[in-house]
Amino acid sequence: MSLACGSAHADRRVALIIGNSAYKSAPKLGNPVNDAALVGGMFKKAGFDSVDVRLDLSASEMRRMLREFAGRTRDADMAVIYYAGHGIELDGNNYLIPIDATLETDGDVLDETIPVERALFAVEPAKQLRLIILDACRDNPFAKTMKRTLASRAIGRGLAKVEPTSPNTMIAFAAKAGSTASDGDARNSPFAAALVEHLPKPGLDLRKAFGFVRDDVLKATGYKQEPYVYGSLGGDDVPLVVRPAATGPQANPQDAIRRDYELALQLATRDAWEAFLAAYPDGFYANLAKGQLNKIGAEETRVAAEQKARAAEQEKTRLIAERAQKAEQEKAAATAKAAEEARIAAERKKEIEQAKAEAAERERKAAEAAAAKALAEKQAAEKAKAELAAKQAAERAEQAAKPAADRQLPEVEQKVAALSPGPTSQMSAVDLTKSVQSELRRVGCLTSAAEGEWTSAAQRSLTLFNKYAGTQFDAKLASVDALDALKAKPGRVCPLVCNFGFKADGDQCVKITCRAGYRVGDDNECEKIQEKKPVATREDSRRRDADRKTTEAAPSKPEASGQIVCNSAGCRPVQKGCRLVAGATPGRYNAAVGSGNYEVCN
DSSP: OHHHHHHHTOSOEEEEEEEOOOOSSSOOOSSHHHHHHHHHHHHHHTTOSEEEEEESOOHHHHHHHHHHHHHHGGGOSEEEEEEESOEEEETTEEEEOOTTOOOOBTTHHHHHSEEHHHHHHHHTTOSSEEEEEEEOOSOOSHHHHOBOSSTTOOBOSSOOOOOOSSTTEEEEESSOTTOOOOOOSSSSOHHHHHHHHHTTSTTOBHHHHHHHHHHHHHHHTTTOOOOEEEEEOOSSOOBSSOOOOOOSSOOOTHHHHHHHHHHHHHHOOHHHHHHHHHHOOSSHHHHHHHHHHHHHHHHHHHHHHHHHHHHHHHHHHHHHHTTOOHHHHHHHHHHHHHHHHHHHHHHHHHHHHHHHHHHHHHHHHHHHHHHHHHHHHHHHHHHHHHHHHHHHHHHHHHHHTSOHHHHTSOHHHHHHHHHSOOGGGGSOHHHHHHHHHHHHHHTTSOOSOOOSSOOHHHHHHHHHHHHHHTOOOOTTSOOHHHHHHHHTOOSOOSOOOOOTTEEEETTEEEEOOOOTTEEEOTTSSEEEOOOOOOOOOHHHHHHHHHHHHHHHHSOOOOOOOOOEEEETTEEEEOOTTEEEEETOOTTTTTOOEETTEEEEEO
16 A cells, blocks of 8 residues: 555646736736635645745746746656736747836837746656646737837737647647637636636546636636647646545446546547447447437538538529529529528427437436435445444443443442433433534525424424435434434535525525516516506496486487578578478478478478
């Protein structure tokens, strides 16, 4: 065992961390000093033999630190330099900017800054890995005020691409060449936070670690910043922290298949998936690989259909330009329409296959998480069992070591000693109840505060714990056995359940907020508020009926037609419902005779 431990720690690893924030001729940067402290702490926890963290260095101090670090790398197997601060690209070359640089002209860059090649020279003596990490792609204020001595001289945005000439050398940029990186709104930049999350994972290859860093930074910046790595390594895995030798149960035989699957998933090509299926034709991961292959096939079909549609559209344009016959134009239009329909169908098929592949991938991750949780619970149970056995052995040894005088105590005293409570029973009922409720809150089974009484809410919480932990404790009372079982659980046991109007966010419930014009619906999702049409009330109907009856009961007002009829008795207005008719026969109508006009009534 001592030989194995010695070989595991034989490699010597050194690191130099530089963070420049307090620039004298430019606005102060908020995060480089914090990022340097965070990354330096990460390398110290990773077990590096030498970690030197330096903050706000001038040009002379940076040169001296690189010179001293080059001396430490001569007998090192792994050398790492991390720099956070301002950097500049001039004529395709990258330079690191100390805090005392003024950079009034482009010529000052050569005198007042440190070229990246100087950092590469410092790590070159390392035997196995040479790693440069540059969090220096921020928007540079010096480039905006700098005077150019030559109009054709290029001053780039961000840093330029670098291809190391030495083997086993990697240069990691916070952003792709020619683009800038975000300093972040939090205490640390998104790039530094992702580095400390993935680089120190034991046994994780650096190429995969930086791939995970890239994914985290893209998500954190809304896909605006993409970290990039230049250089190459050999075929063997190169972890920053070596995985310790396994002393417990043997690894799951599915781990090798999972690693190959994740490698093929990272490549995401047809050749990679076909090679994986050739090696593993059956099983859970083989089905996942087939789904990924179907997704690639759907994408290829979509691309071919799109190319065919583009060619048909070009042919249609050519025929129109050459004044082709109407029949040829219609044929070309039909071909283009068919090609477009085929492209749309291929696009839909691709979306379906992609959804299937994503669902299968989620199921795979859920299965792996469940297996890891079961393994962790098993190990915790075994550890608790071993601790209990050790405790019982210690108690038996203590009983055996008692003097003979204690064993010869009177029978009454021995009975009193036997009846006296042990250390675990000295806890009062109130303290035991509070402790059990506190542990129930920690594992997510109790939402209310811990109290001194064993309430109905506490009983329901212990019942939930029995359900999800597979135990059978009596929920009507708090017991020491239940407390020990709760303490043995390292994390949440009961699932997080949120009330109406709230949704789960990590380990807590947050209120759902809808935008204007929307509200939380019955399915606990935001939905648009429907406009309600005005509905006549019963009082309005009664008022309209009363008005109508009053109108009908009132006597009709006299209406005059405006006509006058005259006869031997005199002249008068034409009666209501009657009219004047000229030249009518008096005997035919019930009418009055007068001057050739007759009054005709119905």
